[in-house]
Amino acid sequence: MIADKPARQVASLTLDKTTFSYGETTLAFDVEFPAGKISAVMGPSGSGKSTLLNLVAGFEIPSSGRILINGKDFTATSPAERPVSMVFQENNLFAHLDVFRNVGLGISPSLTLDSGGHAAIADALARTGLAGKEKRLPRELSGGERQRVALARALVRDRPVLLLDEPFASLGPALREDMLELVAAMQIERKMTTLFVTHQPEDARRLASHVVFLENGTVAAAGEAADFFSADGPEAFRRYAGSAGSTPLASNAH
């Protein structure tokens, strides 16, 4: 077991007048995410949620503007060198590598692991409820377990920014519930600045302290989750979220 590092660095994340265009479409993001908190990134399909995450992760390079993490400019840094981990909706794992190695790649891209690395992997697997499944291949895991492996890797990578791009969208309600719990626990422990893309307002209410709502490739509204889900939340967001946006007892809008 690794000891919890006491003074974990908490990172702020800013997209400073960032624009990105492909073809005819231009997206423009100028937004700040609070350090060490979970922000839900919401919005209709095609509003630019994934692009926003890809810009932060470095898979897309903005045409203008800057990506600042803790005030430092990472606009032109390669994805591997950014203080960022990302969990995708699918294809988070190498299908031919077992769970242990898939997590291990988060420590060393050449899989050269010392005893400290082995301990860190074992710890991350235990925390994500995967103890004993080290030797399994991804195809021998359930969909939920596969996403847990990706989260375990994010744990061993231990970067201050965590991007979750609809990672639980294909899971059933019970599994999703478990995963949300896991993310919440990770958040309490690690204080990662987390961006969580989701279509489910109740997921956002459950997890996020902050909401950024995108529409037509730009930030339409941003603020405290409590304000968003109150009866006088931003109009555009209420239109999008429907009843689940404001009625406290609504369980599923879709």
Next chain:
Amino acid sequence: MAGRDEQITSAAVAEGRSAASGSDPRIAAGICALIFTSTLIGGALLGLVIESAGDFSGAAAAFDSYLFRITRFTLWQALLSTLLSVVPALFVARALSRHPHFPGRSFILQLFAVPLALPAIVAALGVLALYGRAGYFAELYMRAGAGDWPGIYGLSGILVAHVFFNLPLCVRLFLEALQTVPTDQWRLASQLGMGARPTFRFIEWPAMRQALPGVAGLVFMLCITSFTIVLILGGGPRATTLEVAIYQALRFDFDPARAVVLTLLQILLTFVVIALLTRLGANTTGETNLSVSQRRYLSIGSGEFALNATLIVLALLFVAGPMGATVAAGLQSDLVRLAGEKAVHLATATSAVLAFLSALLAATLSLSLVMARRALAARRGRTDKRSLLEYASDTGAGLVLVVPPIVIGAGWFLPLRHIGGAFAVAPIMVVAVNAVMAMPFALRAVRPAYDAASERHERLCAQLGIVGWNRLRLVEWPVLRRPLATAFAFAMALSLGDLGVIALFGSDSLQTLPYLLLARMGSYRTADAAGLALFLGILCLALIVLADRLGKERSA
């Protein structure tokens, strides 16, 4: 404010590009592969140009009636071979498609895939063993008291061998076209009570007609560049094609000026044919993908059944004949003595080493190109145009088929003979040319697997910083092992059976199995040749079966 924004913009873009592109080793590998390939081909063409510039009068003198005659013959035999392969194939394919439960149907289809895997020299020997002046046919003919069998050298021999190769290929391609007809159309036809004739007219013919230009073009291309068949079965100056004439000009007449003119003509010819083919959308690698059988809703009269059965059996006999003759003649030869011969051991070892190296090179080249293409495509924006480099690593690689191996061989042979090095570099030439020729086929085996894996892993690798050797070892290799093995086995079979380059560069000190086979034929040791042909045929077939099996397991 605007000024600051612009500054940031340009800086970000500049840095961004460099960050995103960095120096991806995959692209570097692709560039190396392209440099190698273009040096090999470009060097050959340069050699030809220098050679012809040095002896311009000789080149001019080469334009004579002989040149005109062989060009005409080249086109004529290709045209006839195409007609004789394609037209019967239409009807055989239709017959097979109408009888999904014909006895032995899947065996027939598998047998029809064999000629493609056989080295041309083995097939040519099979044809001779069956129809040649001393063949099994001649024996029957004489016993029947019909006098001397005229033999099969010349145009008839070339045509028989070309049809032996291409008829089964055409059948498989047409059958594939017929399988694209949706089941609902068959249901509809049976509901409307369509008989054989309307079914052909409204369903089968339109499906096959779509494939026809591509199939015919492919066969024409294969026949126009056919070297080994014409070399062995062509009889003297009356039945010579450009490729064989190049070889003769270099090896026997020592007339480089003529060789240059012939080579340029050959390149022009293949280039025109390929250009036409591309326009027709032909499948220039002749890959077929047949599913076992499809449920059909047909009612077939007994008259039609008899006709179809006759067609299928005739085609089967025609294709199986030379194969059977190869086996029979091979078994009749003194296999035990051959197996003990030192020359055979040496040729086998030489062939194995050269083919192994060639296959290794082909697999490496194609992997490099596939990786570079993918990396370039991923780096490029969704809407940007493809760069010249990406184009070269994609379509460009297929263009090597325009340049026949004998031409590349000739292009290097001519300048090298001045410095007396033509035979010294022979092994390198054989390995390099065969590798490049196998590359388009190897590419097809590797690319889908790589692209699919990259689709899944690209962002993950970028995020985790898995690049270069680590990426090859941890991510690519496990996924690509099988397709690479397929490409390797296929390239090795191709190289093992090739006679094109070794015919030019071979010598007493460098003999491969096909070269030894040719030498034995040349000295009328027919039984030895038959034994070697059987050996070579089995080797190549085993490799192709292996390649096929590896490929199938991958997709399973």
